[in-house]
Amino acid sequence: MTKRKAPDIVVGRLPLYLRMLNQLIEEDRSTTNSQELGDRLGISAAQIRKDLSYFGGFGKYGAGYDVIYLRDQLRRILHLEKIWRVVLVGAGDLGHALANYHGFSKNGFEIVAVFDSDEQKVGTMVGGLLVQDVSRLEEVISENHVKIAIIAVPVSAAQAVADRLAAAGVSGILNYAPITLKVPPGVKVQYIDPVARLQHMAFYVGGELNKSSDPGE
Amino acid sequence: MTKRKAPDIVVGRLPLYLRMLNQLIEEDRSTTNSQELGDRLGISAAQIRKDLSYFGGFGKYGAGYDVIYLRDQLRRILHLEKIWRVVLVGAGDLGHALANYHGFSKNGFEIVAVFDSDEQKVGTMVGGLLVQDVSRLEEVISENHVKIAIIAVPVSAAQAVADRLAAAGVSGILNYAPITLKVPPGVKVQYIDPVARLQHMAFYVGGELNKSSDPGE
């Protein structure tokens, strides 16, 4: 029987499990088990079984998991059986890279519109889409029933964009601007901040300034 | 007195505190306090004080924190007083965006070389740097004493690149390829996977498929 509401941290691991199952399927594997999944993901087998148990029982006692079946179940749980229409705000270098990235569409996220406020960029093509003026943001979101957006604008514009996205009905924002956004209840924000990640690593790497495996010159 | 070793999750928040302090400095503020920092970051004041306490006491009783002083202390703690030389592997769309992103150099991370295995790309300019053949990876890392690298190559090449980076002396890897890397002990990996983040959000957003604030057409 399905247990109580899964913690957010558990939900955040499901995409990793899904990714690994897709990889196993590509390797033509038909079954796996919590031990193997854990080894390949750097997670304990117990944790994987516990995580899955929040949503149901998907394995076979003594035999592990059918990779196709578990993959399909995870897709269902994560609401990935439909194609999500996504808008991208910001057509700079990052916006370009995101619009051209095939990983989104391969995984069920279709970028349906790209916006920018720069007159120079509006009207140009980015990733097969015509860049639109950001003034059309609300209109496009409404017409396409868009629920998820990606922010790839400078810090100075990010909060205002988030405000408009939320007001227009978006309830999930993937934010690449290095700023903590204030959003209304019910709107989920995920942050991607490579600088913060590098700084996090620098803490651990930073000990050896001049030592390391360097005999000196 | 400084307490015991700080948990990794605490270290991961320090860059957010640093970012907020830089923002306060730009706003010409001279002091702040744990309450304000917490409010603006969506974190409890108690947690901020606790986090900082792992590294020392940086505030003034009754008066809060001097923003410049705390900023400097965080930079020291995170080993950000030097400029980190970083290599970027992969000169595709993402590599382009990363090489052109000024946020790295503004925060003390200088990309010193860009590599690709595609003959078409080697020799071209990306972000002011000449793209080099990936065969020169070890040589450049060694000559420049590089300790941090960014992987922006396809999944199929990522593990092999990580192996070479680790063997060449890199101890921090920022990985954009959607795959869990196997690395030797002592090598720290941080992952950036926008698809996983979108999937995580889809779980929460996914409930309302056809309902939401839409009266139908």
Next chain:
DNA sequence: TAGATTGTTAATCGATTAACAATC
């Protein structure tokens, strides 16, 4: 001193791991 806010301790809460009965 009165007021404010830190730094720290103790209490609470939550997540991970270990162990094992269930079961195919």
Next chain:
DNA sequence: TAGATTGTTAATCGATTAACAATC
């Protein structure tokens, strides 16, 4: 049945919050 691995419970571990003495 014997063997294997799940799903679940209980124990452990770790992180967050609450409370408050310290102190400027």
